[in-house]
Amino acid sequence: MSEQTITPIHDHLIRGHDYLAQRPEFALIGRLETIQQLTAILTRRHANNILLVGSGGVGCSALCLGLEERKSAQDAPYDLISKRFFWLDSDGLFTSGNPNTINDSFQKTLKTLARTPDSVLIIDDMRDFIEASRSNGASNLINALMRAVRKKDTQVIIESRDADLNVVLSAHSDMREYYTVLDLGEPAADELTEIVAQTARRRLEPFHKIRIADSAIAAALELTEKYRVRDMGLNRAQPERSLTLLDRALTSYRLRAHSKDPRIVTLEAELETLAQEDPSAARINELKANIQAISQSWQTRQHTIKKLFQELRSGEEGIRRLENELETQLIKEADDRQNAGADQEATNSTSAVNRFMLDTVNLDSDIITRIKQKMAQYEALVKEKKDEFEAQTKEINDQLELKQEQVLIEFSSISRIPVTKLTQDERKKLLHLDAQLAKRVYGQEVAVTKLANQVRVAKAGLQAPNKPQAAFLFLGPSGVGKTEIAKALTAELFDDENALLRFDMSEYMEKHAVAKLIGAPPGYEGYEAGGILTNELRKNPRRIILFDEIEKAHPDVFNVFLQILDDARLTDNRGLTVSFRDTIILMTTNIGTQHFLGESNFAVAEDLALADLEDVYRPEFLNRFNGRQNIVCFKTLGLSIIEMIATREISKLNEMVQATMPNLTIAMDTKALSAMCRDHYKPVNGARGITGYIEGVIKPEIANTVLFADQSSGTITIGYDEAERCAVMSLPDGQRVE
Structure with a gap:
């Protein structure tokens, strides 16, 4: 059942079983202990309303759905089965923007809940509800909701991000008295693995039509647990982070695999390795022949798929065109019948029976019949081409499986951490x-x-x-x-x-x-x-x-x-x-x-x-x-340690220069470096004294040399004048600074 076919029973309420039916792929995995906590709170006499708090992606909404799903379990307690869950259609409630209409609708909602025994109202984002109430001039909705809670007309479960908790708690002074705050954390390791594995295979595999290996799931869990990146999708709580990474990895892998046969990639990598190790190996010619054969087969298949896709789209366009023609013809014929009936009534030339037949019998004209026949032919053609298209793509997708390697590549592109470090x-x-x-x-x-x-x-x-x-x-x-x-x-x-x-x-x-x-x-x-x-x-x-x-x-x-x-x-x-x-x-x-x-x-x-x-x-x-x-x-650093630090800093400087000017090298001999460290190191400053000297004196000199030298090649030697206690730059032979 699609979400579009579900409408609130009335007064902006959606029954729990209808809300669950909108999500046929939903299944709550793990979290049994938390479900028992929620059930226990709902069964109390006091503070039996719930404020469910958690980070985005941690599963607050899933837990509320899980309560409805849990009712059908064989071991579900009667205390839970008797509860009648209703989701508030907040968007529908505030659609009008009219405070009077909003207030009247919400009062009807609360009356419906009061008439329903053991009703539980679920508001899936309380901060949005509060802000929408205030911005639409209906702030008394919060008071009305709390009045219903105090009178025990209904119970309420509200969801809130932890960052919004104070906004929710400060919305009414009695919030802390009547609500139990349940702070939802990320699932434990074993439970998290089960959630991600089952959810990925139930939702992502059918969507992308590509299998997911256990190694890919393990890699996604490990990477998202160990690293935090600023990417918005990977900055949410678990299990959402892992599922988002798998979804993105599947997308990238799917696009690569649909543009080039994965077997070619493997064979080309083997060919490159073999060519470096043994250029005369007989296996090289065999690999080249295999690559050429697979490439030709792949191009033929791609051509077939593209042709099928064009025929499929052409058929669908034909159906849409005929639907427009049919609608136009039906309107034209209806107008003709109406005009003809009016003329006959005016001349009284038709009996009452004939007029009844004219109004009630609706036989298709020849034009409409021909249009419908063409539509049926197009629909049969579209179905045939769609089946062929799906068969061709399925044959490719059946060879694919998302593995650890693809997940690592995707995460590396997001985080900018090299794959070698990730592995x-x-x-x-x-x-x-x-x-x-x-x-x-x-x-x-x-x-x-x-x-x-x-x-x-x-x-x-x-x-x-x-x-x-x-x-x-x-x-x-x-x-x-x-x-x-x-x-x-x-x-x-x-x-x-x-x-x-x-x-x-x-x-x-x-x-x-x-x-x-x-x-x-x-x-x-x-x-x-x-x-x-x-x-x-x-x-x-x-x-x-x-x-x-x-x-x-x-x-x-x-x-x-x-x-x-x-x-x-x-x-x-x-x-x-x-x-x-x-x-x-x-x-x-x-x-x-x-x-x-x-x-x-x-x-x-x-x-x-x-x-x-x-x-x-x-x-x-x-x-x-x-x-x-x-x-x-920590020990005070000796002069020998300072020289090691200075050597490292000069090496870093050399790397910076070569990154922009590969033909230019920075060098400093041991004697000059030792003299520089001896003159400019003070124990009270530690290593910062010598690194500060390199930053404040040597780097500007190098910058001037690099910017204004005639050529940017050779070796710039950093010397040290012990008498003047300062560094001296020596350019490559024949070069000068203007």
Whole structure:
């Protein structure tokens, strides 16, 4: 039954079984525990109305449909079977735009519900309902709805996005008293896999007419769980993210496969590999012959399909043309009969029986008969061509199957993450994590090893329950790699260092600053928006979070830290709880910096810095870092480490230049680099001093040379004048700067 054939019974209500009949492909998978929760709430005596809250795509609407579907289950309790669910046709209710008409219609709706025993009204987007009521001058609809709830005329289930929760709750003062808020989270891993697999095969396979392999479903789940992209379709909650990725991958794969035979792609790849390895191999000629034969067959089939499509469209156009002719002829003949009957009545030349026969007998004329015969011929032709067209396309589609490779290609094109990174073995990546971190963070072996080990423990599922995956507090001077290690870890685990969620705690120095993290109290500006931290975690619970320079934060902020580090959960100002169990928490502080700069013995400096830390922070806070085992002191960088960093920065500069001018190279000899580092490195500035010198002095000189040199080829040598304490550029032989 199509949606167009279903109309509200009256007063803008749609019966539950009719609403479900509009969606014949619907089946609720999993979520049995949540359905039982909803049923229990509806069976209560008090607060038996439901405010269902969740992120877009998490399945609020599906759960309401699931309640109606659950009524037909053999083990459904009678308490649920007796409920009569009605969906409100909000669009129809507000169509007129007339406040009086809207109010009258809604009052009739509520009377219908009051006359129906055990009625349950479902409003699928409460914020839209509220805004439509106010914009149409019918704000009293909210009061009328709440009055019906108080009088127990009906029960109500309303759906709301979590971002709109405060708008809904503030719509009426009694909302919290009469409604139970049910916060719907994403399905658990096993349940999510089942939902995505069954839904994809029930909805996507029939639509695209292409099979979906288990490997493709597993890849879609893994990618959408691990990565978050800004694409609107892939920024929703699960299972919607995975289904959207599969739909897009099927579309791209389908278009590629329908423009070129997939077998040719495989054979061409094999031919290219073989030609590089053994150009004289006999298999090469065989592959070329196979490619040519398949290409000819493919072109013939494509020509046949296109011809069938043109004939099909031509037949459909013929039917439409004949339908217009038939309608015109029927109107003409009806007018002729009416005029003839009027003339006969005027002359009284026809008996009453003849006039009755003239009015009631409607035999087709010869013209109408011929038109109908032609239409029947066209319809038979269209059916024949359509069957042939579908047979040809089915023969192609039956050879296709969406696999992991196609899903990876599609996600790579969306996220801009190379396929090679997406296909990296996660276990190997974790095994070599410390080595990869050490490539970016020099001279901090203890911090790198501890962090990598803790991440491996978490990924192995051995972390403490209801705790973050890892929590570290980094101490040390500025510029020694505390922030850099957070970026490096994010890049390794998520292939994008911009995925790091960073909070500069200098922005949280005031007492009220905690409201920025979890949301403002009721009645204050920004209450509806929620908190920055909690909102981000609701969108994506798998994050690396850096709280930078925590000593600058107001003491009240540390109460939030205590809850995150202890329970791995936080409740925002709206009453919604977010989990930090899948997060890695990193904090940095400059407390004790003076000891690392003034003490040559690192162990002594470490003890002094930790003593300062104990003077500033409460023991219960410090103990949250794995019993203080994860409080890590960073060493002051030696000159040899600074030279390694400078070498890396010069290499990056060289890559930037060659990206735009491939024939130009930047070079700096070891002696000049050592002299530059010796003159411009100060421990108090850390690595930032030397990187700042390269950014502020060397880069502008290189830019001037590149822009104004006669030619852009050869090697630009960076020298260093120790007497003047400055870098000197040497152009390739024979070149000069104008």
